[in-house]
Amino acid sequence: MALADFFKKKQSSSVAKDRLKFVLASDRAGCSPEVMEKIKNDIIAVISKYIEIDMDGLDINISQNPDSEIGSDGPVLFANIPIKDMRSKK
């Protein structure tokens, strides 16, 4: 049991690595959490004008570009905005 717990628990070094990647991405982009919040609200406002979005599943973040397919390997603004399914609503 103890061994299983050991493997389940996320190692603190990988927690550190993930946290660092996020904080450095916003540091490098010169984008503070407050600015991020404003960007997020503006994006929501724009998209909500046209379609209804699912606020619970919303995820907007700056991170290091995970794959070079998208272009530069600098920071990227990543937005995952789920749209409400109109059909199931009715």
Add this chain to the structure above:
Amino acid sequence: MGEVIVVTSGKGGVGKTTSTANIGTGLAKLGMKVVLIDTDIGLRNLDVVMGLENRIVYNLVDVIEGNCKINQAFIKVKGYENFYLLPSAQTRDKTSVTPEQMKELTDRLKESFDFVLIDCPAGIEQGFKNAIAGATRALVVTTPEVSAVRDADRIIGLLEANEIRKTQLIVNRLRVDMVKRGDMLSCDDVLEILSIGLIGVVPDDENIIISTNNGEPLVGDNSMAGKAYMNICHRILGEEVPYLDLNKKEGFFSKLFKK
């Protein structure tokens, strides 16, 4: 014409001064003409780490202000032909020196030394600007901790902005046992996050504290840190040196858990 190298980190307490003392001493051991400059005005420490604190007469600010000749402020390190320390002032502050004055000084010194090694204060304010003013190369010291790595990233950006292109990383105080357990960022993790070249990994070694107690840099001795610092010196001179097997010291346990 020599090279002006700044040793910097952003965060305090990661081993800038210890690294400056050891790398400077190592380069001197390898026959280089070296001068160390402590630019941490008001909080000088390179003198004590080098064991030269009782020999200070004049300091960096005296030289800048013209109160003495540069040679009068130099403290010669015993046992070496061409190895000196230019100590910082303890009773002044960072604004006593400007980046222009520092650049002028280092430009002059690199004509007669192979290496001008600058110990940079923590932070990114005036002291940092002074320290990097004349540098053409930088060694960024970090430890495998989130705060130190974050600050190192900031410093790397500032060095780039100041057109110091030759910037390399020293990962200091690495604990192999903790890395293996998954409780410390590995050297590769840090390099991946900072995307910068490595010049050395220094293991966490209690011999560093002992050597600082004695005021004698341990570079070149048989300790792990002593070997790691000597390897850094060789790499600074352009030699290719394989990285130390940091597992060695663990002996029995490392054998037991070796993959």
